[in-house]
Amino acid sequence: MGTTQLESVPEPKYWHLKTVLSDALDSEFAVGEILPNERDLAARFGVARATLRQALEQLELEGRLQRRRGVGTTVAPPRMGVAVGDAGHVWPGAATDSWQAVDGVEAAPPAAVARLLGTGAEESVHTVRRIRRTHGQAVAAELLYVPAASVPGLAAIDAPGGAARARAVLRELQRLQLEGQERSVELGSARADDAKQLDRLPGSPVLVVTTRYSAGGGTAAVAVATYRADTCRLTFDGLLAG
Amino acid sequence: MGTTQLESVPEPKYWHLKTVLSDALDSEFAVGEILPNERDLAARFGVARATLRQALEQLELEGRLQRRRGVGTTVAPPRMGVAVGDAGHVWPGAATDSWQAVDGVEAAPPAAVARLLGTGAEESVHTVRRIRRTHGQAVAAELLYVPAASVPGLAAIDAPGGAARARAVLRELQRLQLEGQERSVELGSARADDAKQLDRLPGSPVLVVTTRYSAGGGTAAVAVATYRADTCRLTFDGLLAG
DNA sequence: AAGTGGTCTAGACCACACC
DNA sequence: GTGTGGTCTAGACCACTTC
Incomplete structure (x- = not known):
């Protein structure tokens, strides 16, 4: 008792990351725009690159991003x-x-x-x-x-x-x-x-x-x-x- | 010149692993059967667990496997x-x-x-x-x-x-x-x-x-x-x- | 050559189900 | 408690595109 209701469920990092990135895509990026590369993004959010990639994969699955090897990650147009x-x-x-x-x-x-x-x-x-x-x-x-x-x-x-x-x-x-x-x-x-x-x-x-x-x-x-x-x-x- | 056509493209390990597992599912497992756990499977194929998991993820995406935390990986029935x-x-x-x-x-x-x-x-x-x-x-x-x-x-x-x-x-x-x-x-x-x-x-x-x-x-x-x-x-x- | 995403490793710890 | 899959790390190297 006594502990105030703050801990809650430990939401996975990549899940939280995904929502943060998703909001950023809505408000700060235009279709076709290139995102910073994965190493920079991971460093910026303080996570390992693999974790950042897990978030990007989800966003790509939802059609929000497009990733091309050797080129970069861009904001995808609506399906x-x-x-x-x-x-x-x-x-x-x-x-x-x-x-x-x-x-x-x-x-x-x-x-x-x-x-x-x-x-x-x-x-x-x-x-x-x-x-x-x-x-x-x-x-x-x-x-x-x-x-x-x-x-x-x-x-x-x-x-x-x-x-x-x-x-x-x-x-x-x-x-x-x-x-x-x-x-x-x-x-x-x-x-x-x-x-x-x-x-x-x-x-x-x-x-x-x-x-x-x-x-x-x-x-x-x-x-x-x-x-x-x-x-x-x-x-x-x-x-x-x- | 001279080099015989053998090198070919370096197929990713997880991709090869996926086809091997897929064949095994067809021939050696029945629907509902439990697979060995991920650590054992990875060791058996001589790959890291993350690589093995990449293959399992694909098979789950295709509806071939079902994975449940705390339980194990089972062979899925047809969709x-x-x-x-x-x-x-x-x-x-x-x-x-x-x-x-x-x-x-x-x-x-x-x-x-x-x-x-x-x-x-x-x-x-x-x-x-x-x-x-x-x-x-x-x-x-x-x-x-x-x-x-x-x-x-x-x-x-x-x-x-x-x-x-x-x-x-x-x-x-x-x-x-x-x-x-x-x-x-x-x-x-x-x-x-x-x-x-x-x-x-x-x-x-x-x-x-x-x-x-x-x-x-x-x-x-x-x-x-x-x-x-x-x-x-x-x-x-x-x-x-x- | 430089920079990007894609693959892979060898560990660690966590959340959950079952006993 | 024990065993399972789920998450996460900090590296390394590879394949590809672009300059």
Whole structure:
């Protein structure tokens, strides 16, 4: 008894640091501005560099900061909204979308995708790689899996591979009657190849959007799109009357 | 010249460690099984504990592991799919939904929410806190903001606050004609209060789902739901014919 | 060459769960 | 009390960008 209520819970240093930095970002820094380097910041707050980094990591996760090796830490602009909702309920590759076909090959999909497609474990499917750009920046990398049965007209084309073949697959898809699509969103970490295309380090947090396209009573295609979690806010369009 | 192609890129230790552990999880561990503790694991792989922890953090981010202080690290079950799509296009609080009202107060919303609502900066609104449980586990915490103008019948009720008042607000909402809803999903880190209700540490990664409900030509309510990113996969229902 | 963030180490102590 | 994961330190070196 007698002790006045002051101790409270020992809030972690990095947590307190994060709130202090967050307030400073709001009041004292402009978007794009460069922060002092990590060693200076750590010294200024009287903590080890690792602790300071823990706070910066959180702020980067929340999209408040952007860190680039060899360059520095800058104040990030607000996240951009990117529409993943069904703008018009169309197949991937419609003329209006913001994706760019990069490559197309034939290969066996990951087990999880094969399960969604309902194909055999080792059965190879058309695999199209696309990139989505918004305001000049790459925001998402996608792998689209299309079983040969979904695009019967494609055999005649026989493009060698590469972007031309990718476009051919997308073109054939448009012929089908799209009956529905199911989507899911979850947190993931960027694989090495995706990270490279998104200009991020491997392992950086991404939002993985998996879409199952239905046609002819079955699954005609599956898309796995990897969005940069630091810069993107996924938007789903109004679902009733607008 | 002359040097054979062997050096390659120096892959970070924690990254390599992560893939090794990931493979081991697939082949040698069952869901729910407890892993050796971090000090033992680090010694076994010949790395510092901090490096081992970096690999574990990634695996936890991907939903492969679950770590609990004082207990240990266990193999996580596959993420559960939780529907955030518009199951029936209904107001929050409909009889069918899986949310539980916890508290209701009147307070000024955060600036970002006030902007969505179109209310004044300091204008207070009904604020309902709800929790969503699936399979007995808390998967999401939500704050629902409802301007007084949206629920004109509420003044007569004048519940004191708490769960009863929260339910009253939800009940009044059902009277309105829902015209549409817009949703967005982004990555965030759990605030202290949300973390507590979700049985996570503050700062753990969450998926923030913001929904704007339209009625009467304006915004009738805004919901900010915080989902555990480690255990949840958000699903959006089929949008055309099923 | 200089400066930045990214990785890694080998310790220490703390908060929490369980016995 | 014992054992677990969580926090923190004070260094070191590496990879990358820029000048």
